[in-house]
Amino acid sequence: MDANTLKGHLDLILLATLEKGPLYGLRIIQEVQYQTEGFFNFKEGTLYPALHRLEKAGWIDTETQPSPIGGPPRKYYKLTDAGQKALQDKRQEWQNFQQAMKAFGGNKHAKTH
Amino acid sequence: MQKRIEQYLNRATRGLWGKKRQEVKTELHSHIYERMHYHMAFGKSEEEALGLALHALGKPAEVSRGLFKLHALPALGKMLLVTGLLSTVLVTQAQNVFQLNVNTRTNICEPQDRYCFPGPQNYIKASELMDIFKAQGLQAQFDRETHNLLLDNQELHIMEHALIEDDNEIYISVSNLLLMLYVNQQASISSMINPTIHFKTAQVRLDQEGVDFNAREFYQGILSYHMPKFTKKSIITYTKPEYADFIPITIQIPEAKDGEVYALIQPVVRPTTDSNDQPMDAVAVEFAQSKEGKIDLYASSKTFKFSGIDKVDTGYVLLKLSGNPQELFYQEVFPKDVQ
Numbered sequence: 001m002d003a004n005t006l007k008g009h010l011d012l013i014l015l016a017t018l019e020k021g022p023l024y025g026l027r028i029i030q031e032v033q034y035q036t037e038g039f040f041n042f043k044e045g046t047l048y049p050a051l052h053r054l055e056k057a058g059w060i061d062t063e064t065q066p067s068p069i070g071g072p073p074r075k076y077y078k079l080t081d082a083g084q085k086a087l088q089d090k091r092q093e094w095q096n097f098q099q100a101m102k103a104f105g106g107n108k109h110a111k112t113h
Numbered sequence: 114m115q116k117r118i119e120q121y122l123n124r125a126t127r128g129l130w131g132k133k134r135q136e137v138k139t140e141l142h143s144h145i146y147e148r149m150h151y152h153m154a155f156g157k158s159e160e161e162a163l164g165l166a167l168h169a170l171g172k173p174a175e176v177s178r179g180l181f182k183l184h185a186l187p188a189l190g191k192m193l194l195v196t197g198l199l200s201t202v203l204v205t206q207a208q209n210v211f212q213l214n215v216n217t218r219t220n221i222c223e224p225q226d227r228y229c230f231p232g233p234q235n236y237i238k239a240s241e242l243m244d245i246f247k248a249q250g251l252q253a254q255f256d257r258e259t260h261n262l263l264l265d266n267q268e269l270h271i272m273e274h275a276l277i278e279d280d281n282e283i284y285i286s287v288s289n290l291l292l293m294l295y296v297n298q299q300a301s302i303s304s305m306i307n308p309t310i311h312f313k314t315a316q317v318r319l320d321q322e323g324v325d326f327n328a329r330e331f332y333q334g335i336l337s338y339h340m341p342k343f344t345k346k347s348i349i350t351y352t353k354p355e356y357a358d359f360i361p362i363t364i365q366i367p368e369a370k371d372g373e374v375y376a377l378i379q380p381v382v383r384p385t386t387d388s389n390d391q392p393m394d395a396v397a398v399e400f401a402q403s404k405e406g407k408i409d410l411y412a413s414s415k416t417f418k419f420s421g422i423d424k425v426d427t428g429y430v431l432l433k434l435s436g437n438p439q440e441l442f443y444q445e446v447f448p449k450d451v452q
């Protein structure tokens with residue numbers, strides 16, 4: 001997958017993944033890969049700057065909890081009210097974008113008319 | 114294996130500092146640990162699991178690039194804006210200043226060890242120092258056998274008493290390192306509070322997990338190194354309880370830029386003895402860093418006149434110090450406004 005494709009939609013993907021409940025880094029990645037059947041297969045380290053950016057924007061909040069399998073504590077990310085609102089906006093943007101793109105190949109008949 | 118993880122974490126969080134760096138390290142460490150646990154559940158060895166976990170995370174330089182842009186650049190930007198630099202300079206400057214954490218450790222000395230200083234001492238991790246120089250495009254290597262520090266083909270020997278080893282990591286005494294770099298004319302040092310080492314194109318700022326690190330000992334070292342040319346007397350600094358007899362003074366030096374380092378040398382107020390209780394002929398020195406055109410110091414009297422360095426044995430002498438070995442180590446200052 002083209003890195004720019006991911007970059008353009010990463011916020012929507014992460015916010016939508018956290019909509020179901022709080023998750024920590026590795027579980028977010030596994031969830032994204034499971035939901036998209038492996039389409040979004042990115043370097044895991046790039047996830048953290050993205051999560052920290054969303055946290056700075058106030059869209060997600062964090063909570064640290066001990067790991068049940070030992071080792072360092074897990075940092076859980078959860079959606080805030082502002083994040084929920086941002087998710088709605090981004091979904092709407094995505095739908096508008098999809099609609100607009102139909103004219104450029106999304107609609108097979110577009111070129112012939 | 115722990116070393117490999119630590120190396121990765123250091124590289125991936127390069128450019129961050131203090132509490133933020135520690136937080137990000139813990140988060141990435143947790144990720145590595147969980148990933149390894151996952152692979153080991155499918156029968157991989159610990160070593161294989163670590164290799165897979167690090168590969169999946171990606172190159173540490175790529176991780177650090179994203180984190181640095183997000184966390185460090187805005188903070189550095191703010192800091193530099195305060196000093197009034199043009200915004201076009203910000204990015205270049207910010208990318209060149211790297212932060213290095215200073216650790217405080219308490220030494221327990223054997224009675225026969227004359228080089229050992231008991232009590233808390235400040236150290237930096239040799240591997241972190243090397244990483245930071247390498248990140249700035251310089252060759253850097255520390256040889257554990259010979260205690261030689263190789264920086265861009267310049268060799269610096271670190272004396273054994275300035276090193277400690279803990280958990281397979283080598284730590285170097287900060288004062289010793291700064292002084293050796295200065296004396297060997299390999300690097301210059303600026304500021305006393307969170308000082309910066311300037312080595313060729315690289316800049317490393319020392320910081321103590323968000324707490325100010327004071328490099329007073331380094332400037333005391335410079336004075337002790339040069340002062341025999343001006344006086345045969347020893348240089349001593351007073352400890353805090355001894356300041357009880359002193360008066361706090363504020364000296365106005367309007368032209369002083371923030372971060373300049375000043376030393377006030379004055380007569381001792383009471384008979385001084387050395388560690389063997391023998392009388393000691395000494396002058397007292399105190400250091401301060403300028404801020405907004407002022408320096409705060411302690412003096413034994415409020416009514417005194419500043420003398421030149423030739424009167425250092427008996428008078429009050431104020432010197433502006435330079436940590437650049439290519440410059441004269443002092444400039445005499447004769448301020449008029451002392452409050």
